[in-house]
Amino acid sequence: MPEASYSPSSPNPAGNMIELDLDVQDFASDWSNCDSMSSYVSRMVCHNRTDSLLFANLYSSALNELLETAFRVHGRTGQLVCRFRRTGDVDRIEIDMPSDDGVLSFYQGAVDLARGPDAQTVYLDKLFSSDVPDMALSLLELSVDYGADLSLTRDDQAQRLCLAAELVLEEPKP
Amino acid sequence: MISSDNAQTFAWQFNENDQEFSLQGSLRPQRVDDLTGCMTALENAVSTVKGRFYLNVRRLVRMNNVAFQAIAQKLADTCTNRPDLNIQITTSSVVGWSTRKFAALQATNENISVSEYDSEFYPGQTFLEEGGFIPILRTQTKLTWHHEREILRRHGMQPGLQMADICCGIGDFAVLVQKEFEPGRLVALDHSKSSLDYARKVADEFGVRGIEYVFGDASEMLLESNQFDFVTCRHSLQVFNHPEHILQELFRICKPGGRVYITNEKNSHCLGEPRSETIQWTYNEVAKLWAHFDMDIEFGPKSRRYLQDAGFDDIKMESFMVTNLDGNPQDFADIIQSWENVYAGQMAVERGDNPEFIARFRQGFQDHIFAAKHPKGYAGWPIWVASARKPK
Numbered sequence: 222m223p224e225a226s227y228s229p230s231s232p233n234p235a236g237n238m239i240e241l242d243l244d245v246q247d248f249a250s251d252w253s254n255c256d257s258m259s260s261y262v263s264r265m266v267c268h269n270r271t272d273s274l275l276f277a278n279l280y281s282s283a284l285n286e287l288l289e290t291a292f293r294v295h296g297r298t299g300q301l302v303c304r305f306r307r308t309g310d311v312d313r314i315e316i317d318m319p320s321d322d323g324v325l326s327f328y329q330g331a332v333d334l335a336r337g338p339d340a341q342t343v344y345l346d347k348l349f350s351s352d353v354p355d356m357a358l359s360l361l362e363l364s365v366d367y368g369a370d371l372s373l374t375r376d377d378q379a380q381r382l383c384l385a386a387e388l389v390l391e392e393p394k395p
Numbered sequence: 396m397i398s399s400d401n402a403q404t405f406a407w408q409f410n411e412n413d414q415e416f417s418l419q420g421s422l423r424p425q426r427v428d429d430l431t432g433c434m435t436a437l438e439n440a441v442s443t444v445k446g447r448f449y450l451n452v453r454r455l456v457r458m459n460n461v462a463f464q465a466i467a468q469k470l471a472d473t474c475t476n477r478p479d480l481n482i483q484i485t486t487s488s489v490v491g492w493s494t495r496k497f498a499a500l501q502a503t504n505e506n507i508s509v510s511e512y513d514s515e516f517y518p519g520q521t522f523l524e525e526g527g528f529i530p531i532l533r534t535q536t537k538l539t540w541h542h543e544r545e546i547l548r549r550h551g552m553q554p555g556l557q558m559a560d561i562c563c564g565i566g567d568f569a570v571l572v573q574k575e576f577e578p579g580r581l582v583a584l585d586h587s588k589s590s591l592d593y594a595r596k597v598a599d600e601f602g603v604r605g606i607e608y609v610f611g612d613a614s615e616m617l618l619e620s621n622q623f624d625f626v627t628c629r630h631s632l633q634v635f636n637h638p639e640h641i642l643q644e645l646f647r648i649c650k651p652g653g654r655v656y657i658t659n660e661k662n663s664h665c666l667g668e669p670r671s672e673t674i675q676w677t678y679n680e681v682a683k684l685w686a687h688f689d690m691d692i693e694f695g696p697k698s699r700r701y702l703q704d705a706g707f708d709d710i711k712m713e714s715f716m717v718t719n720l721d722g723n724p725q726d727f728a729d730i731i732q733s734w735e736n737v738y739a740g741q742m743a744v745e746r747g748d749n750p751e752f753i754a755r756f757r758q759g760f761q762d763h764i765f766a767a768k769h770p771k772g773y774a775g776w777p778i779w780v781a782s783a784r785k786p787k
């Protein structure tokens with residue numbers, strides 16, 4: 222389990238709750254890291270939500286898809302930094318990773334598809350058509366099923382990119 | 396089908412009689428190959444069934460897209476190869492993501508339908524949830540708290556414990572516990588969304604923080620195993636037709652060395668003076684009426700046996716009587732009146748009882764109220780408390 226810094230009282234300006242920082246090669250050496258990290262973080266961030274269990278389950282599912290995608294597609298060396306923020310009802314997950322041209326074009330393509338008008342159709346298409354699991358499927362699902370707002374920022378000089386997903390996982394209070 | 400171990404362990408199972416294949420736990424494989432065993436079992440299952448095939452994912456808590464895609468494709472292939480089959484997928488509202496996710500299959504295959512399992516959890520659900528019971532639960536808890544506040548200590552409740560109240564109803568017991576004992580964590584679970592909404596509102600209004608009110612099914616909880624020091628379940632085992640299933644779940648989430656605390660009634664022992672005989676008659680009939688709907692309002696004294704059979708040790712048991720002398724007799728009378736409304740006004744009618752019976756049935760409740768408010772009267776409602784330890 223990677224080390225974590227956790228600030229329980231979240232209302233700081235950036236809404237920063239947790240940050241995980243680990244070597245990308247360590248991360249990608251063991252598939253179960255995705256599950257452990259998403260379970261751990263979801264448990265930490267769910268406590269003050271309306272329904273903590275339901276929230277944790279949804280958060281863990283969404284985060285796990287992001288991490289599994291990063292597990293498969295990332296630059297070779299450097300740090301993987303995951304930031305977990307919250308402003309009001311919006312949870313923001315940032316996956317900041319080393320990248321190269323191939324990595325960047327995968328994420329750019331996937332995010333464009335997910336933000337595009339045909340995301341739903343493309344999602345169903347990929348779900349049933351390809352034999353090998355399609356690596357863009359997770360991001361498409363986040364957008365189609367979870368209503369996630371996905372975005373990408375890049376730092377070409379440092380050869381890094383940051384994939385961000387903004388999610389509202391709970392219905393507004395009655 | 397309760398996992399004895401951890402709610403998260405992945406498992407599958409085929410029930411040939413019901414033509415039902417169930418998946419449960421957490422399913423996040425790296426490669427499709429990791430699923431071979433399960434996929435083969437699914438394929439074999441499909442090959443033996445005729446007509447309707449059930450896929451039960453109610454207890455599938457987590458699933459990644461590798462697994463989903465594999466299952467989706469297997470089901471799509473099945474639809475192509477076996478056009479005679481109708482595939483019925485059952486999801487759970489508790490899990491959160493599964494209905495939406497599986498609905499994609501329904502949208503693309505006309506032989507697949509997806510339904511969310513959410514109703515008919517226990518026989519008397521409609522009576523208790525819609526029967527105007529909410530205000531009465533509050534009065535009941537007010538009167539029982541008078542006793543339980545002390546009783547709880549004798550059964551091991553103390554500050555700082557990790558605690559869960561299962562079938563919490565409108566959650567006022569949780570609020571009282573939070574104020575009195577300040578547990579380290581307090582999860583309150585129920586399967587009534589309206590009760591939970593009410594509970595959150597009350598906690599909010601009274602500025603009580605820290606209670607996690609969660610939606611869930613007590614017979615299949617998403618809570619992890621071995622995490623609570625003190626698990627309470629009050630007045631609820633008596634409403635289930637299979638209380639042993641709930642007890643198994645209470646056992647599972649309790650830490651080894653922790654305790655499960657249950658309270659239940661034996662309504663035929665309700666009593667009053669004067670007019671004891673008509674009162675007695677009515678409460679004997681209450682017991683029969685509940686039994687008709689597969690619920691056991693006589694559960695109280697059976698607690699010891701149930702706890703033993705569920706694997707607990709160090710059983711402690713006692714009973715107490717809520718009476719008209721506990722506070723304002725009107726509170727006691729209000730409870731009895733609400734019982735009359737639900738039992739005579741709804742359940743007896745539903746059972747098809749004739750007007751003469753119902754009139755006599757009602758009279759006993761009125762006599763109980765009479766006894767409660769009588770200046771020299773005495774009226775009681777007995778409750779059994781039992782707690783036991785999960786062996787280390």
Ligand SMILES: C[S@@+](CC[C@H](N)C(=O)[O-])C[C@H]1O[C@@H](n2cnc3c(N)ncnc32)[C@H](O)[C@@H]1O
Pocket residue numbers: 516517523524532535536561562563564565568584585586587590611612613614628629630631634
């Ligand atoms: C008689 S009430 C008791 C409520 C509370 N413990 C009290 O003492 O006031 C029974 C409760 O069990 C809840 N319940 C019924 N079936 C359930 C299930 N499958 N899972 C969780 N809660 C359930 C009902 O919604 C109801 O709130």
